[in-house]
Amino acid sequence: MTVGRKAASGAPAGAPERRLADIPAAAWLAVVLVAAALVMTIARGPVAVGQTTLNGLVAAGYFSLGAVGLTLVFGTLRIINFAHGDLLTLGAYLTFGISALGLPFWPAAALAIVLTALIAFALDRIIWEPMRRARTSTLQLFLVAIGLAMVIRYSIQFFAGSQVRAVGQDVLSSLSVGPFHLGTLQALVLVVGVAAVALVGVALAFTRFGKQIRALADNMALAEISGIDTLRAVRLIWLVAGGLAGLAGVLYAAAIGSVNPNFGFFILLSLFTAAVLGGIGNAYGALAGGLVIGLAQEWSTLFFNARWKPVVGFAILIVILLIMPRGIFGVGRARS
Amino acid sequence: MTRRYFFLAAGAAVALAFGFSAAEAADPVSVTIGKLLELTGPLSENGPSQDKAVTIAIDYANQAAAAAGVPVKATAVSADAQGDPQAALSAARALVAKGASAIIGPSITPESIAIANGLTIQKKITLWPVGTSMRLRTIKDEGTIFRTVPPDSLQAYALKTALIDKLGDAKGKLLSIAYRNEPYGEGLSKDLTAAWTAKGGKVQGPVVFDPAQATFDSEAQQVVDNNPDAYVVIDYPDTFAKFGAALVRTGKYDATKLVVPDALAFSTVPTNIPPQALEGARGTRGGSDVSTEAYKLFDQLWQKAGGVEHFALDANSFDSATLVILAAAAAHSPDPAAIAAKIHDITKPGATKYSPTNLGEALKAVWGGQPIDYVGVAGAFEFAANGDPTISRFDIYEYKSGKLNVIKQIDAAK
Numbered sequence: 192m193t194v195g196r197k198a199a200s201g202a203p204a205g206a207p208e209r210r211l212a213d214i215p216a217a218a219w220l221a222v223v224l225v226a227a228a229l230v231m232t233i234a235r236g237p238v239a240v241g242q243t244t245l246n247g248l249v250a251a252g253y254f255s256l257g258a259v260g261l262t263l264v265f266g267t268l269r270i271i272n273f274a275h276g277d278l279l280t281l282g283a284y285l286t287f288g289i290s291a292l293g294l295p296f297w298p299a300a301a302l303a304i305v306l307t308a309l310i311a312f313a314l315d316r317i318i319w320e321p322m323r324r325a326r327t328s329t330l331q332l333f334l335v336a337i338g339l340a341m342v343i344r345y346s347i348q349f350f351a352g353s354q355v356r357a358v359g360q361d362v363l364s365s366l367s368v369g370p371f372h373l374g375t376l377q378a379l380v381l382v383v384g385v386a387a388v389a390l391v392g393v394a395l396a397f398t399r400f401g402k403q404i405r406a407l408a409d410n411m412a413l414a415e416i417s418g419i420d421t422l423r424a425v426r427l428i429w430l431v432a433g434g435l436a437g438l439a440g441v442l443y444a445a446a447i448g449s450v451n452p453n454f455g456f457f458i459l460l461s462l463f464t465a466a467v468l469g470g471i472g473n474a475y476g477a478l479a480g481g482l483v484i485g486l487a488q489e490w491s492t493l494f495f496n497a498r499w500k501p502v503v504g505f506a507i508l509i510v511i512l513l514i515m516p517r518g519i520f521g522v523g524r525a526r527s
Numbered sequence: 528m529t530r531r532y533f534f535l536a537a538g539a540a541v542a543l544a545f546g547f548s549a550a551e552a553a554d555p556v557s558v559t560i561g562k563l564l565e566l567t568g569p570l571s572e573n574g575p576s577q578d579k580a581v582t583i584a585i586d587y588a589n590q591a592a593a594a595a596g597v598p599v600k601a602t603a604v605s606a607d608a609q610g611d612p613q614a615a616l617s618a619a620r621a622l623v624a625k626g627a628s629a630i631i632g633p634s635i636t637p638e639s640i641a642i643a644n645g646l647t648i649q650k651k652i653t654l655w656p657v658g659t660s661m662r663l664r665t666i667k668d669e670g671t672i673f674r675t676v677p678p679d680s681l682q683a684y685a686l687k688t689a690l691i692d693k694l695g696d697a698k699g700k701l702l703s704i705a706y707r708n709e710p711y712g713e714g715l716s717k718d719l720t721a722a723w724t725a726k727g728g729k730v731q732g733p734v735v736f737d738p739a740q741a742t743f744d745s746e747a748q749q750v751v752d753n754n755p756d757a758y759v760v761i762d763y764p765d766t767f768a769k770f771g772a773a774l775v776r777t778g779k780y781d782a783t784k785l786v787v788p789d790a791l792a793f794s795t796v797p798t799n800i801p802p803q804a805l806e807g808a809r810g811t812r813g814g815s816d817v818s819t820e821a822y823k824l825f826d827q828l829w830q831k832a833g834g835v836e837h838f839a840l841d842a843n844s845f846d847s848a849t850l851v852i853l854a855a856a857a858a859h860s861p862d863p864a865a866i867a868a869k870i871h872d873i874t875k876p877g878a879t880k881y882s883p884t885n886l887g888e889a890l891k892a893v894w895g896g897q898p899i900d901y902v903g904v905a906g907a908f909e910f911a912a913n914g915d916p917t918i919s920r921f922d923i924y925e926y927k928s929g930k931l932n933v934i935k936q937i938d939a940a941k
Contacts, residue, residue, distance in 0.1 A: 239748075242744075242745070242748055243745050243748075245744075246742055246744040246745045246748075249742055249744065250741050250742045253741045253742070254741070352567075353567035353568070353571075353609075354567065354571050355569075355571070355764070355765045355768065355799055356799070357768070357797075357798045357799035362772040362776075362801065363772060363775045363776060363801055363803060365776045365778065367778060372776055372777060372778050374744075374772075374776050377742075377744075443741075447741075447742075447769050447772075448768055448769060448772050448799065448801070449765070449768040449769065449799035451765065457739040458739075458741060461741060488740075489742070489744075489745045492745040492746065492749065496733075496734070496735055497734050497735055497736050497737075497745065497746045497749070498708050498735035498736070498737065500736075500737065500740060501737050501739075501740060
């Protein structure tokens with residue numbers, strides 16, 4: 192877990208790496224993205240680039256918000272939580288369920304987010320905690336997560352049906368500045384996404400719980416010996432990760448307007464990509480990864496047919512991991 | 528009566544009695560039709576109407592056969608194709624395990640290809656897909672795939688006609704095309720591009736999008752860029768719910784410039800699709816001449832059965848089921864290969880024409896071994912060698928206040 196620390200710390204000797212590592216990852220990323228935007232503006236004009244940049248930021252909002260819980264769980268507990276996408280779906284469908292009882296959408300969404308957090312917490316008590324005690328390996332945990340993902344997805348299908356559901360929010364309203372347009376709900380996702388990532392990052396860096404979680408992520412046994420209540424910290428992680436998944440699911444569903452029980456699973460690969468690209472285990476990495484994937488995919492439509500958009504995201508993942516095996520925010524630790 | 532006449536009369540009576548008993552002794556043909564429906568997945572809107580169409584075809588044919596004294600009885604088994612090739616293949620296997628001699632459906636061409644390659648070609652089971660893509664004809668189906676639905680090569684013609692109707696002329700007019708990354712969109716876009724440019728029109732795109740992607744705004748922007756004279760979006764309802772919203776958000780979108788194909792033909796626009804995305808848009812879908820007696824009868828059966836409203840290609844599914852029952856009667860057998868071998872005999876150009884209004888007589892004729900030309904609710908089929916109809920009727924419709932209104936019918940022929 193590298194949250195709240197300078198990613199470059201502890202970089203080994205080596206001239207090219209040292210030069211790279213001396214630049215903070217965030218600054219480095221900003222320079223590359225701005226330079227890319229400028230080059231594209233020359234090639235394609237400011238309006239087209241500006242609009243695709245906005246669209247890319249929206250996609251980044253979806254990916255970052257979804258990826259932050261995923262990366263938090265992996266960074267601390269080493270669980271590749273394949274069920275995370277389905278927790279997003281659960282958040283959205285719980286909102287539908289509560290709305291059906293007569294509550295307006297947004298209060299229902301708030302309640303659904305809390306419920307998703309509690310379900311993630313309960314799943315820890317029922318599944319993950321016994322597995323931790325039994326010292327289950329990462330591969331087995333991964334397989335359990337796949338199974339859990341299917342249980343959640345098909346349970347949703349069983350109770351709610353598999354048809355497409357309209358969320359009922361106004362997906363047509365948009366904010367316009369000059370030639371640029373941005374959906375109101377999309378803007379909301381973007382703002383909430385950035386805020387949530389920043390909040391998690393700050394909380395991990397500066398609060399007592401944050402410090403405990405970081406200690407636990409580095410070495411759980413040592414953290415326990417040091418007197419940290421690791422059980423409480425782990426449960427908090429699941430509550431936060433579950434709540435973030437619920438929040439991401441509700442906002443994503445509201446912004447795209449209609450969903451089916453597979454939507455969380457479909458977006459999961461992009462969330463993994465964002466988390467890995469940013470540097471898995473790093474909250475700001477989720478934001479950086481989401482930003483790179485979102486912008487690169489949307490910018491690619493200026494030069495290639497949109498059918499290549501998903502390919503671009505994964506090609507960038509491969510290229511960046513070749514250069515920085517631990518992702519953008521893990522640059523200095525590549526060979527540590 | 529002389530002795531000679533007595534023996535002649537006795538002989539005739541014995542022969543007659545023998546003949547009757549032989550007819551009565553003929554084994555009744557019990558044919559099971561598999562309904563492979565899109566009950567879930569991206570085309571789940573059309574599953575219930577296809578289900579109903581096949582059910583009323585079977586009930587009606589059973590009544591007609593019983594009234595005509597033809598010992599044929601059809602039953603149905605059904606399964607959900609789920610919009611997924613693997614799931615559709617599993618569902619088709621389940622139908623065959625339950626005794627299906629022919630399969631009506633599925634609606635998505637990659638599903639049909641998976642089923643044909645994995646099951647029906649080998650077992651000589653006729654498959655009657657509702658999917659219209661020409662990609663289906665890239666496989667060697669050994670005469671097992673028949674479509675009563677118009678293939679997209681004909682729909683491209685219909686789309687071109689709808690566009691010219693709207694714009695007056697193709698010459699110099701810019702058409703922007705977008706499609707969901709599926710064989711349906713790819714084939715239709717290719718044929719439409721060829722038809723439009725051949726008439727002197729210009730084409731922008733096609734913009735191709737993946738159904739699982741998180742946002743569609745950049746793609747929507749590309750569709751409306753350069754203020755085209757018309758847009759054609761070839762999509763399924765679940766994606767269009769998102770793509771349509773993205774089009775409206777561009778601020779430059781004019782729904783009255785939109786023309787859509789049959790997958791976006793709805794009696795009433797579903798609630799998940801923003802109404803502004805389709806209001807005033809036009810479209811094409813396989814249609815039936817609603818003035819015929821056959822269509823009136825079909826509509827009467829449809830209304831009597833209650834349940835879902837008419838949906839695109841329901842008449843075609845009714846005809847597919849009827850053709851399977853006629854072929855089983857002609858073959859005196861529910862054997863899948865025997866049914867496949869008789870399809871051309873019951874849609875034979877030049878033979879006596881029959882329609883659903885005199886289905887009992889048609890069953891009697893084919894039971895007696897006569898070739899016939901069955902003209903269905905959706906029109907005559909006269910299958911080409913590849914099993915596709917050579918002529919099809921299309922509705923050109925327009926959305927007004929969220930409802931589909933047919934404004935014209937055209938015949939598209941190869």
